[in-house]
Amino acid sequence: MKTGKQKALNILMNVLLIIYAVFALFPLIWMVMISFKSDTEVFTTTFAFHPTLANYKEVLLRSDYGRYILDSVIVSGGAVLVSIIVGVPAAYALARYNFPRKEDLAFQILSYKFAPEILVVLPLFMIYQKLGLYDSYLGLIWVYQLISLPLLIWVVRGYFEDISVEIEYAAQVDGYSWYQIFFKMLVPLIKPGLVSSALLAFIFAWNSFTFPLILSSNKVYPVTVAIMKYLGTDSAHYGQLAVASTVSALPAVIFALCIQKHLVRGLSFGAVKG
Amino acid sequence: MARIQLENVRKAFGKVQALDGISIDVKDKEFFVLFGPAGAGKTTILNCIAGIAMPEEGLIKFDGEIKNLIDPAHRNVAMVFENYALYPQMTVYDNMASALRSKLYKTPEDEIRERIMWAAKTMKMENLLERLPSQLSNGQKQRVAMGRALVRTPNVFLMDEPLAHLDAKLRNSMRTELKEMQANLGSTCIYVTHDFMEAMALGDRIAIINEGKIVQIGTGDEIYYMPCNEFTAQLMGDPQINIFDARIGEVAGGFTATFPVNGEEITVSLPEDGRVYSTIKEKGLEHVDIGIRPQNVKYSFEAKEGYFKATVYSYESIGNKSVIVAECGDYQLRMIAPNGLSVAIDSDVYIRFELDRSIFFDSVTKEYIVRYDEQTFIDLAKSEEEK
Numbered sequence: 164m165k166t167g168k169q170k171a172l173n174i175l176m177n178v179l180l181i182i183y184a185v186f187a188l189f190p191l192i193w194m195v196m197i198s199f200k201s202d203t204e205v206f207t208t209t210f211a212f213h214p215t216l217a218n219y220k221e222v223l224l225r226s227d228y229g230r231y232i233l234d235s236v237i238v239s240g241g242a243v244l245v246s247i248i249v250g251v252p253a254a255y256a257l258a259r260y261n262f263p264r265k266e267d268l269a270f271q272i273l274s275y276k277f278a279p280e281i282l283v284v285l286p287l288f289m290i291y292q293k294l295g296l297y298d299s300y301l302g303l304i305w306v307y308q309l310i311s312l313p314l315l316i317w318v319v320r321g322y323f324e325d326i327s328v329e330i331e332y333a334a335q336v337d338g339y340s341w342y343q344i345f346f347k348m349l350v351p352l353i354k355p356g357l358v359s360s361a362l363l364a365f366i367f368a369w370n371s372f373t374f375p376l377i378l379s380s381n382k383v384y385p386v387t388v389a390i391m392k393y394l395g396t397d398s399a400h401y402g403q404l405a406v407a408s409t410v411s412a413l414p415a416v417i418f419a420l421c422i423q424k425h426l427v428r429g430l431s432f433g434a435v436k437g
Numbered sequence: 438m439a440r441i442q443l444e445n446v447r448k449a450f451g452k453v454q455a456l457d458g459i460s461i462d463v464k465d466k467e468f469f470v471l472f473g474p475a476g477a478g479k480t481t482i483l484n485c486i487a488g489i490a491m492p493e494e495g496l497i498k499f500d501g502e503i504k505n506l507i508d509p510a511h512r513n514v515a516m517v518f519e520n521y522a523l524y525p526q527m528t529v530y531d532n533m534a535s536a537l538r539s540k541l542y543k544t545p546e547d548e549i550r551e552r553i554m555w556a557a558k559t560m561k562m563e564n565l566l567e568r569l570p571s572q573l574s575n576g577q578k579q580r581v582a583m584g585r586a587l588v589r590t591p592n593v594f595l596m597d598e599p600l601a602h603l604d605a606k607l608r609n610s611m612r613t614e615l616k617e618m619q620a621n622l623g624s625t626c627i628y629v630t631h632d633f634m635e636a637m638a639l640g641d642r643i644a645i646i647n648e649g650k651i652v653q654i655g656t657g658d659e660i661y662y663m664p665c666n667e668f669t670a671q672l673m674g675d676p677q678i679n680i681f682d683a684r685i686g687e688v689a690g691g692f693t694a695t696f697p698v699n700g701e702e703i704t705v706s707l708p709e710d711g712r713v714y715s716t717i718k719e720k721g722l723e724h725v726d727i728g729i730r731p732q733n734v735k736y737s738f739e740a741k742e743g744y745f746k747a748t749v750y751s752y753e754s755i756g757n758k759s760v761i762v763a764e765c766g767d768y769q770l771r772m773i774a775p776n777g778l779s780v781a782i783d784s785d786v787y788i789r790f791e792l793d794r795s796i797f798f799d800s801v802t803k804e805y806i807v808r809y810d811e812q813t814f815i816d817l818a819k820s821e822e823e824k
Contacts, residue, residue, distance in 0.1 A: 337536035
């Protein structure tokens, strides 16, 4: 039986949550609304307007928007892929092996995330120009490692540390080779951490603005930079801008929904004595 | 099914010498128990045999073949880990099947099923097969870990305290079961425990380990009746053996032992025994530590001829019997008594030793010197070994 006091508390909590949800979602809702408005109606502050698909037609059919999205997918996806291939073994090494200055190294990796992008991007620009990495997929994928790799290594390392080393020993005794153990026993256990950190890394890479702004120009055009194109020199097409932003937010949302069930943690608990 | 030999194995973790020259020779089909206090290096020995830990020195041989450089997978050993080490993402059934499904030990699925069913039945856990490890209690996990080893036919079973987390009743029945199973399977088994009852009940032979060294190897009775030093004597037996310092004196036709009890000097004559008397004479012993098991200490609550007086320190029931602890000044004496006595703390108790059951230790080195009826126990040990 719930007492009246508890009920009131429940209602209060829900009301607060709803207020927060509205507060957090309002900019997004406003953006979606603008994307359906014609240029003349953009500045009205009422919710009533005449919805139109003109902006969508303009952006999706009459510009290179598809190419920009594709570029973003390639560099962000590539960056996450490289991070997984490099980061998972690195995380395993940091979790399992003891070597001199291990913690220093781990901290060094984390510290890449501290550096303000604008600070490192200028020297990188010079180096990229010389190396021929400027305005290339490889160049952007490489620099995106600064964003995605530390995150992935630190999250996955924690998951590896949670797995008792005896599980590996048991599998060895059971007749499995190291690679079989890694893929059959360990990967399923770190999967929640791997998936969630990879998703976060993907979103961070996708949203990155400073790096592609400075380090790419014509050949590689990620969507974050491309959106600026709809800010003309003489006029700003806010409607088209909103469409570009709305559509560019979709992939991350779709990914998050698809892998939601893997984001649940707790699989690795309980098999080892506490 | 193999003979397992360790020759002078040494292993250090940083500055800690975990194993300091371990040599054991486990016969084929033997049930060998490693027994010692926590941190003695028992688990490290198992890890070295399994190949999980690499010794810095020494040889590990299976059937005479040196296995030092063989990886764990190819040694064909089955191990029960102290913390279970179950695979959390697999059901109990898949956990138990994992070894038989590996490329190395590939077995047809219907045979796997048969063996798992057999193991599950002996471990009384048929109803658990579809569960995940996180849905099991500690005792159940331990049984699954045992089951995972038992489905295999390895060179040797390595068991690291496999019964430690079971409840008392199940532990007793498992103990019996295990001994019988091992005899039926005809396999070598190396078993780590810190429970003296388990060691005595299961082991064909027992190795006492302390601080990375072997203290003594022998059958349960051999170690119990002829412990090689005071450490072993204290480890084997519950309640612990009584050990006290005594002065040997010579009188006409025999020897006496004199020891202090609450400030008074008590002198008792040592019963005649050829071996004991001749040893005392040969070594010219003046001081010895006398070890006497609690069941060989007799007590009375009234003054009696040949009994000396002490005060009761505590009286506690340990199930089907009780232990009286008596205060004797510098040391305490433990003795077995029946249940249901009304014993007041600090009351007087009169004590007599059955000295013809005592063991003599060197009072300086704490090593075994001699005991009463030594030949009987040497013969007993021999006959057990021949079995």
